Amino acid sequence: MLNILVLGLGQCGNRILDAMNREAFGRGGAFAKYYTRQKFPASVKTIAINTAINDLKGLVDTRAKDRLHVPHLHGVGANRTLGKRVFEDNKEIIMSEIDKRGTFDLIFIITSAAGGSGSSFAPLLVRELKETYTNAPVICIAVLPFREEGSIFLQNAAFCLKDLVEEKPAGVLLVDNQYLKKYAGDIKSAYDKINTTTARRLLFLIEALNSEMLMVTDLGDLKTVMNGGIGIGTMGFYEASKDSTIKSAILGSLKPSGLLFPTNVYKEGARAMLIIKGDKKYLDLDLITKTIEELSTEVGQVFKGVLIQKGRPRVLSLFTLNSVPELEKLYATAAEAIRFEKERQNQSKSQLDSAFSHIEDLEPIY
Amino acid sequence: MNSCRILIVAALLMLLFPMTVAGVGTTNVTIGVNGYIVLNNDIYIELLDVGSDMGWSAQVHFYSYQDSVGTKKTLYIGDIPTSYTSGSGMTTKVTLDSVFSNGASFVIESSKKLYVTDRHAGEVETESVTVPKLTITRTIDPNAAEIGQTVKVTLTIKNTGNGTATDIMLDEGTIAKTYKDGCPSTIDDIAAGATKRIEYDLKIGDDAQSGTREMPASVLNYKGESSDSYSTQSRSSVLTIIAETVLLPEMTISIDPIDYVVTCGDNVPMVVTITNVGNATSEKVYVKGDLPLGVRLKGGELEPVYESVKPDKSEEYEVTLVANEEGKHVVEMKVMWADEEATAVFEFWAEKSGLEKYYIYIIAAIPILLILLWIIKRRREYSY
Numbered sequence A: 001m002l003n004i005l006v007l008g009l010g011q012c013g014n015r016i017l018d019a020m021n022r023e024a025f026g027r028g029g030a031f032a033k034y035y036t037r038q039k040f041p042a043s044v045k046t047i048a049i050n051t052a053i054n055d056l057k058g059l060v061d062t063r064a065k066d067r068l069h070v071p072h073l074h075g076v077g078a079n080r081t082l083g084k085r086v087f088e089d090n091k092e093i094i095m096s097e098i099d100k101r102g103t104f105d106l107i108f109i110i111t112s113a114a115g116g117s118g119s120s121f122a123p124l125l126v127r128e129l130k131e132t133y134t135n136a137p138v139i140c141i142a143v144l145p146f147r148e149e150g151s152i153f154l155q156n157a158a159f160c161l162k163d164l165v166e167e168k169p170a171g172v173l174l175v176d177n178q179y180l181k182k183y184a185g186d187i188k189s190a191y192d193k194i195n196t197t198t199a200r201r202l203l204f205l206i207e208a209l210n211s212e213m214l215m216v217t218d219l220g221d222l223k224t225v226m227n228g229g230i231g232i233g234t235m236g237f238y239e240a241s242k243d244s245t246i247k248s249a250i251l252g253s254l255k256p257s258g259l260l261f262p263t264n265v266y267k268e269g270a271r272a273m274l275i276i277k278g279d280k281k282y283l284d285l286d287l288i289t290k291t292i293e294e295l296s297t298e299v300g301q302v303f304k305g306v307l308i309q310k311g312r313p314r315v316l317s318l319f320t321l322n323s324v325p326e327l328e329k330l331y332a333t334a335a336e337a338i339r340f341e342k343e344r345q346n347q348s349k350s351q352l353d354s355a356f357s358h359i360e361d362l363e364p365i366y
Numbered sequence B: 001m002n003s004c005r006i007l008i009v010a011a012l013l014m015l016l017f018p019m020t021v022a023g024v025g026t027t028n029v030t031i032g033v034n035g036y037i038v039l040n041n042d043i044y045i046e047l048l049d050v051g052s053d054m055g056w057s058a059q060v061h062f063y064s065y066q067d068s069v070g071t072k073k074t075l076y077i078g079d080i081p082t083s084y085t086s087g088s089g090m091t092t093k094v095t096l097d098s099v100f101s102n103g104a105s106f107v108i109e110s111s112k113k114l115y116v117t118d119r120h121a122g123e124v125e126t127e128s129v130t131v132p133k134l135t136i137t138r139t140i141d142p143n144a145a146e147i148g149q150t151v152k153v154t155l156t157i158k159n160t161g162n163g164t165a166t167d168i169m170l171d172e173g174t175i176a177k178t179y180k181d182g183c184p185s186t187i188d189d190i191a192a193g194a195t196k197r198i199e200y201d202l203k204i205g206d207d208a209q210s211g212t213r214e215m216p217a218s219v220l221n222y223k224g225e226s227s228d229s230y231s232t233q234s235r236s237s238v239l240t241i242i243a244e245t246v247l248l249p250e251m252t253i254s255i256d257p258i259d260y261v262v263t264c265g266d267n268v269p270m271v272v273t274i275t276n277v278g279n280a281t282s283e284k285v286y287v288k289g290d291l292p293l294g295v296r297l298k299g300g301e302l303e304p305v306y307e308s309v310k311p312d313k314s315e316e317y318e319v320t321l322v323a324n325e326e327g328k329h330v331v332e333m334k335v336m337w338a339d340e341e342a343t344a345v346f347e348f349w350a351e352k353s354g355l356e357k358y359y360i361y362i363i364a365a366i367p368i369l370l371i372l373l374w375i376i377k378r379r380r381e382y383s384y
């Protein structure tokens, strides 16, 4: 059994982690935690880490002892510089808390790239974890902000991703709030939906990695996939409808509608992993093999795993990309925002300076 | 007249007729009391009684054929002759010569030659005698007594005669199943005028019959100086024999109430007391206990046997019962002795044990509690 550590950083990371914990209770609804135990598909340890105690308090299905408060008032206010300092100050506490959970074969870090705490902690944590758990691949799930959330979030996302990639984790999987906004009308339910979707896909992946599969994928395959391209990727998912063939299900998992981040897999995909679960009667192994062979010509290396399980075929795709146009757009926007911000700041500064110049050489008279 | 010799002249029913009387016109006759003579077929001289009150005397009735009424005269010794003229004109002069205890002799004179033509009866003491006369009275004290008790009988014997009573034999009356102690059958001579008191104990036997019993008269047989036999008797007496209080053992049994309401499963002490309220010791006293269903004996001996229980003595023992079932229980205890028995009943209520009472709630509460604890635990586990 795989020992897996899942760390949720910042409000966003915490809540996706909480969603994973909730999913692990099965279909029990809000009261499941009162009468049943979590059933993770592997030995999963979760820790929610945050500087804002209120965010931790808002969690529902994560055990209290799995919530680690890194004391710094109520968050770092999206200030990544401050966040980095707070992490350095509390590194020992965080690492020892992780250490209590034993050793790991695989580590996930879930965070928003846009916030303060999570986005500043994540790269540093990658470094620390890589040092401590040399054999465990560290995969980051980075959530990109809504584009209209403001320049600071955009800047943060830009710098965070940069920092992350520089720390060379096993891979970065992108989840784009902006892209997934379509799920719901209001932000709150969009969050919930995005969190749940992300959580389910991670658990799906974990289950596959931990299981004896008909066609094998393992941690090594995962590493290889995550190593492909620029080391950044995302996930897709498809659940077959009644009459669809396994082929259409596999291809469905690569369709934009099922992705967590907008990309053209066929164009930009570097390496992929397809995990197929479903009732044996649906799983035509020849067809699966054939389909994947076809895919490989376009996407590059495609690993596959087949897991016999009740129900219709479900397919999770996980891949890395050679190029990320959407990211480029994001960086451009971020750079513009930074420049604009800088200009505004300078403007304000000179305005204030000229204002102050009026009273230069004057003393208040009482 | 100390030496008494009584001369009894036989009464002759018939004498030779005609009988020549010695001397012309004078004759001596002896007549017994209630006897009479007929002179010359005309005059009757009847002796009614003799007396000694105011000197010796004799009461005489004179009558004749033509004077059937006649006259009654009391003649005294030494008086002048008493004359009587019959209806036919014959005159006699009569002088009392001597008096005997039951007769008298007279000297009769007449102008005619006298013949005793008829004579009737006649125990005549020809001699003046001394006669004892005893009276006997009897008292019983007390005259009511219980069986087994002894009463005192007192006989008072009085000699009212003029002679000594001798050879006195006492024949004392008897009540069945009573026993005389110190009752003589012979009594010493009693001089004239003397009184003798005899006391003896009369024990009423255990088997005597109770009730009012008559004690027949005491009979005295005795003799006078002249060896005459006499007899007298007391009145019969009455002695009430009171039935003796019967001696019987009598047992009672009682159960001390301790708790009327008990709890199922708890010890129920029961103290049984048997008491001999009778007046005799009871041998072999058995106690029997009857426990109802749902009650069992936990400790002690429920049915002891006592070899003997003295009057007014008690035996007490304690047993411990346990009720298994709720409800009213009746324990019946019986004491048995000599074909008799007495019963005591002990009633109590057994309630469900505290636990049992709330059993269902506890059973129901346990899972609820567990669930609650679980929920609380989980809540705490997940609240931060």
Ligand SMILES: Nc1nc2c(ncn2[C@@H]2O[C@H](COP(=O)(O)OP(=O)(O)OP(=O)(O)O)[C@@H](O)[C@H]2O)c(=O)[nH]1
Residues within 6 Å of the ligand: A009, A010, A011, A012, A013, A015, A016, A051, A052, A074, A075, A076, A077, A078, A079, A112, A113, A114, A115, A116, A117, A118, A119, A143, A144, A145, A146, A149, A153, A177, A191, A192, A194, A195
């Ligand atoms: N998908 C998803 N995104 C979220 C959620 N909550 C916040 N975000 C996004 O995360 C970004 C803000 O980052 P947070 O995680 O709130 O910030 P943080 O890491 O807590 O850092 P500070 O609050 O600045 O200390 C924004 O882009 C939000 O849109 C969530 O529940 N789900």
Ligand SMILES: [Mg+2]
Residues within 6 Å of the ligand: A010, A011, A052, A055, A075, A076, A115, A117
């Ligand atoms: Mg926050």
